[in-house]
Amino acid sequence: MSATSPAEAAFRRLLRVYPRSWRTAHGEALLGVMLDVADADGRDRPTAREGTAVVRHALRTWAAVGGDRLRRTGIGGSFSWIGPGALVLGTTLSAVSFLFGEWFPGVHLLWGNDFHADPFGPFPSAGPLLYAVWLLAFGAAATGASRSARMLLALAAVGGPVLWTVCDRVGTARPPLLLMYALTVFAVTALVGLPRLDGAARRRLSVAAAGTSAGAGLVLLAVTAAGVALPAAGIPEGFPSRLDIAELGNLDLFLGWGFYRVYGLGTLVWLASPVVLAWLVVGLATVRRRPARAMAAGLLGVPAVMVDPRTLGTLWLPGPLQGYGTLLTLALGVLSIALSLLVVGVRTARVGAPSPGATA
């Protein structure tokens, strides 16, 4: 066969499925083998099985090259923390929200924007349903039941939008939208990025969750105690995550207009969004050489994270569909974040094997 024969051209086209770096290093050698085999078989083009074998190898090579790139840039290491980090943060938010938003001893609390909604059984809102799924998911992950953990995280991801849509329809109180939104984003992120954890990793995860929950609780209590000493003035009315106390009394004086009641949980929730956004930016940075993907993820994900999804829902779907706009916006935001995480290779970052392309 000559260098420009149709057979060689056909095999060269097949080689294009490989990454350029691998093709440069090994393409000619592989081409020679393929042409030798084709000559022996009396063929002038690849067979379907030959093509399938090449594509499978090329896909593994792409994954390895991507993993190498993530490791070289140091981003791979940070990505390996995304899944466990999201699990810990979501668990912390759930535990603290339950403790301080639903069950603070002796105080009947209502979420600020749900004065006209009914409580959920013994709880001020239906939030404990979602928190329970989160805590069970963490328990499953911490005990090594990874399949159960993934199922529960998937339930938490779907449960947030479903819960608030149902609550808004039937008039039951629910936690603030941003809290549920953050929990949903964390659930999707943990679902996508949670690696298989060995015993030591599970112990570290438990210590981290207990530490962050205790830390967040102590901060709330400490700043509340400090707030007791502060004058009760200048509290902004209509604060999105404002907590109120149904029956004012001595305990109200203790809590006063302090941090816990007005700013505490709200601050935690507002902190969650920048964390998610920062991760998303890291994710986008890794696809900087794929502008179409980066743009798609950015257009869908960043506004949904930064802007109150209720506002976007109102803008996008006015009229009778207005209530569903929130759900749509959330779904798009979560989906885009999940996709961007998948695209940049959370799973690839977990691959410990060295790259074939790098060593061959």
Next chain:
Amino acid sequence: MVTEMRDPTVYLLTALSSGPRHGYALITEVADLSDGRVRLRPGTLYGALDRLLSDGHVAVSREEVVEGRLRRYYELTPDGAAALAEQAARLRRLAESTTAALRLRGATA
């Protein structure tokens, strides 16, 4: 504990144990060694070679151009030879225990 290698990998290392081979020669020799049971396709061969190279079991020996085609020769490294010896021992133990079990079965039947 010896990590179990797949048959094609064992055949590849076995083919290389008698000296450096280029890709097409490896495909034909593996087919011969396995009585035609293992027919490596070029993509599969390079997948296996990539793994063996990264594990340090084989190395690129030399290259030459024959009739306009690049031929890259691979050779077994000392680590590769040791790994192949471990596999041989593992397979021998497996064969011995299987044979003993069958012999016992024949005695009790």
